[in-house]
Amino acid sequence: MTHIIRNNSLSAPEPMGSYSQEDVVFLLKNLNEANLERSNxxxxxxxxxxxxxxxxxxxxYQPTPEYLQLFHKTLRESAERIAYAVGIVSEIIVKKRGFKVVLASLAxxxxxxxxxxxxYIQHVYKADLPHYSISIIRGKGIDQNAILYMLQRHPDDEIQFVDGWTGKGAIRKVLIEACEELQSKYGIQLDDDLAVLADPGYCAGTFGTREDYLIPSACLNSTVSGLMSRTVLRADLIGPNDYHGAKFYKEWLDSDVSNxxxxxxxxxxxxxxxxxxxEADRLLASPEETAITWSGMKDIQRIQQEFGIQDVNLVKPGVGETTRVLLRRVPWKILVDSLDNPNLKHILLLAKDRHVPVEEYEGLTFSCCGIIKPLKETSQ
Structure with missing residues (x-):
């Protein structure tokens, strides 16, 4: 049994977000008063x-009426497919871990x-698992105060980390490093398994599918994520006993589609x-199908070389990551496996809206890949 380090300075989280407290508790500090927004x-x-x-x-990004219409259409068409992936992931979690589990979704x-x-677990098994949403940040790690809070509240439970999808596996690597750090710093032993709906990057052990398809929640930002901003970590705003921060955009309640x-x-x-x-039983009996190979990185290395991109963080593979590039970065171009791919309707619409060129790219493992414009000279 892991020895729990008590931090009595940790405060109970402030209610945030547009989900009910029964669905999720955000372990985040409210930064609504801070001026943090900057143009793309x-x-x-x-x-x-x-x-x-x-x-x-x-x-x-405030979606156009046409784009919102596409979100609603995509949700209607894919809801059962998404439910199936949720079911597979949930069944695998239950079969691997039972019900003494805390869900820790990565905000x-x-x-x-x-x-x-x-x-799903509540619906099928009548088991009410605690669910917290916590911050993990590339280059800075996981919110250790949030981990300590969960372990103090649920000392007999295991933590299951949850995310939406994988790309090149950057967050999975941060999670592995974070669990190693918690082990060496506190003697806390956590399983770094990441449960996702879609794992086209082949870097998660628990997944619903490895197909690179559209999860409608990737289409939008805060209005499908409980009206929460991305997470923030800045020394002048976040003290040693604070959780990482975020904003709760109450002003967009009218356009919220999270619930x-x-x-x-x-x-x-x-x-x-x-x-x-x-399907969960089949996957659990097929270790060769669930093996973590990090094969998504091979695509990235080829694209980096071909387009003369030195910084790997400017290449964002997969439908989910490409959507994010179009919503909140400065895209250079979008590569697609085929312009006829039905999973890419919203990508093509966003690219048209933002005047970003789209190119077919032969042999792409993912459905698409977003490339952020390098502001320095490249070899291209």
């Missing part, structure tokens, strides 16, 4: 000259998926339950 162009210049992305927030893309996993998304997907749980259980 300013933010891009800052990031590429050394400012860490977690020290500022993008101005959130913010992991939050709606954590809500869905919690609801609509989880309600729509959750309505299909009864339909997919038997099939999901069967």
């Amino acid at each position: 162009e300013d933010r891009e210049a800052a990031i590429q000259t050394g400012v860490h992305y977690s020290e500022m927030l993008p101005v959130e 913010r893309a992991g939050t709606p998926i954590g809500v869905l996993i919690k609801r 609509l998304f989880v309600d729509t997907v959750g309505a299909h749980f009864a339909d997919i339950e038997a099939a999901a259980r069967k």
Whole structure:
């Protein structure tokens, strides 16, 4: 049994977000009073000259009516498919770990998926798993205060980390390093397994599919993630006993679809339950199919070389990551496996809206890949 380090300075979290407290508790500090938003162009210049992305927030993209219409259409068409993936992941978690589990979704893309996993296990097994959403930041690690809080509240439970999807595996690597650090610093032993709906990067051990397809929650920002901003870590705002920070955008309550998304997907749980259980059993009996190979990185290295991109962080593979590039970075171009790929309708619409060129790229493992514009000269 891991010895729990008590930090009595940790405060109970302030209620935040548009989900009910029964669905998720955000272990985040409210930064609503801080002026953190910067335009995509300013933010891009800052990031590429050394400012860490977690020290500022993008101005959130406000979708056009046409784009919102596409989100609703995609959600209707894919809700059952998403429910099936949720079912598979949930069944694997239960079969591997039982019910003494705390769900720790990685804010913010992991939050709606954590809500869905919690609801599925509640629906099928009548078990109410605690679910917290916590911050993990590339280059800075996981929120250790959030981990300590969960372990203090649930000393007999295991933590299951949850995210939406994988790309090249950057967050998975941060998670592995964070668990190693917690072990050496506190003697806390955590399983760094990451449960995701889609694992096209082949870097998660628990997944619903490895196909690179659209999870509708990737289409939008805060309005599908409980009205929460990205997480923030800045020394002048976050003290040693604080959780990482975020903003709660209450002003967008009228356009919030966070609960609509989880309600729509959750309505299909009864339909997919038997099939999901069967597929989970098959995957658990097929270690060769669930092996972690990091094969997504091979695509990235080829693209880096071909386009003369020195910084690997400017290459964002997969539908989810490409969507993020179009919503909150300064895209250079979008590579797609085929212009006819039905998973890419929203990508093509966003690219058109932002005047970003789209190119077919032969032999792409992922459905698409977003390339951020390098602001310094490249060899290209």
